[in-house]
Amino acid sequence: MRAALLQLTSGDDPRANLDTVLPMLRDAADQGAQIALTPEVTNCVSLDRAHQRTVLEYEEDDIFLTTLKSEAARLGLWVLAGSLALRAEPPETRFVNRSILIDDAGNVAARYDKMHMFDVEVSETETFRESSGYAPGDRAVTARTPFGTLGMTVCYDLRFPYLYRALAQAGAQVLCVPSAFSPGTGPWHWQPLLQARAIETGCYVLALAQTGTHPAQRGRTRKTYGHSLVVSPWGEVLLDAGTDPGLHVIDLDLTRVDEARRKVPALTHDRSFTGPA
Numbered sequence: 001m002r003a004a005l006l007q008l009t010s011g012d013d014p015r016a017n018l019d020t021v022l023p024m025l026r027d028a029a030d031q032g033a034q035i036a037l038t039p040e041v042t043n044c045v046s047l048d049r050a051h052q053r054t055v056l057e058y059e060e061d062d063i064f065l066t067t068l069k070s071e072a073a074r075l076g077l078w079v080l081a082g083s084l085a086l087r088a089e090p091p092e093t094r095f096v097n098r099s100i101l102i103d104d105a106g107n108v109a110a111r112y113d114k115m116h117m118f119d120v121e122v123s124e125t126e127t128f129r130e131s132s133g134y135a136p137g138d139r140a141v142t143a144r145t146p147f148g149t150l151g152m153t154v155c156y157d158l159r160f161p162y163l164y165r166a167l168a169q170a171g172a173q174v175l176c177v178p179s180a181f182s183p184g185t186g187p188w189h190w191q192p193l194l195q196a197r198a199i200e201t202g203c204y205v206l207a208l209a210q211t212g213t214h215p216a217q218r219g220r221t222r223k224t225y226g227h228s229l230v231v232s233p234w235g236e237v238l239l240d241a242g243t244d245p246g247l248h249v250i251d252l253d254l255t256r257v258d259e260a261r262r263k264v265p266a267l268t269h270d271r272s273f274t275g276p277a
């Protein structure tokens with residue numbers, strides 16, 4: 001499986017973000033990638049809900065998604081739109097943080113709504129209340145492709161290991177973690193958590209990152225940690241994209257999934273237990 005990872009510094013204008021992403025998809029296809037993957041909220045990084053209401057659309061009308069679909073078909077490339085911020089179906093008035101897998105004919109093959117909301121006070125200057133803007137999903141999703149089975153997750157989900165275990169036990173070989181990780185947690189938590197998820201499940205982990213300083217939002221600049229990573233099923237970091245935006249292409253050998261699980265079959269050793277009381 002040849003995968004292309006897009007590391008981005010998305011702004012809050014979906015059309016401008018599209019101008020950045022489309023040439024990278026063409027480059028990915030030129031390099032023989034079968035799938036290109038993008039980070040969380042590829043279409044719009046914004047903490048300004050009023051602005052979001054003016055630029056975000058329903059999935060079926062969304063110009064960003066429609067363009068990705070036609071480009072995927074034209075290039076014969078699968079695309080994981082790591083996540084897109086989209087309007088939710090009424091009566092829900094918040095948005096959804098939705099990961100969308102597009103096949104090489106331009107059809108939506110799978111969709112997953114981020115389940116765990118980042119309602120966290122990392123520091124006085126870094127506080128998030130994702131659930132005020134986004135409605136969480138409640139369904140875990142794996143997606144079969146010709147090159148392997150993907151487990152779909154988003155960002156803060158990374159801290160909930162039983163989700164990844166469930167995805168692996170349902171057949172996932174490659175766990176996708178499109179993210180916009182905060183600089184207040186990334187340096188300590190990002191890489192070890194990703195390595196742990198890979199080791200626990202014997203899956204490849206593809207972690208896509210937003211990076212750098214995003215345009216001002218509600219008077220604050222938003223910074224993200226970067227460091228898109230690829231981790232092998234044995235826990236090795238095969239790629240670290242650093243902090244610059246850009247495209248990285250990597251070959252994954254899925255026989256290494258079976259090999260890792262043969263050596264340490266922990267995924268089949270769950271016990272049921274009672275308590276703690």
Ligand SMILES: O=C(O)CNC(=O)[C@H](CS)NC(=O)CCC(=O)C(=O)O
Nearest residue numbers: 046118128130155156180181182185
């Ligand atoms: O609001 C948006 O624009 C899109 N959503 C995000 O960027 C979300 C919520 S603010 N970010 C995370 O989940 C980071 C998690 C993280 O950094 C950690 O777990 O330490």
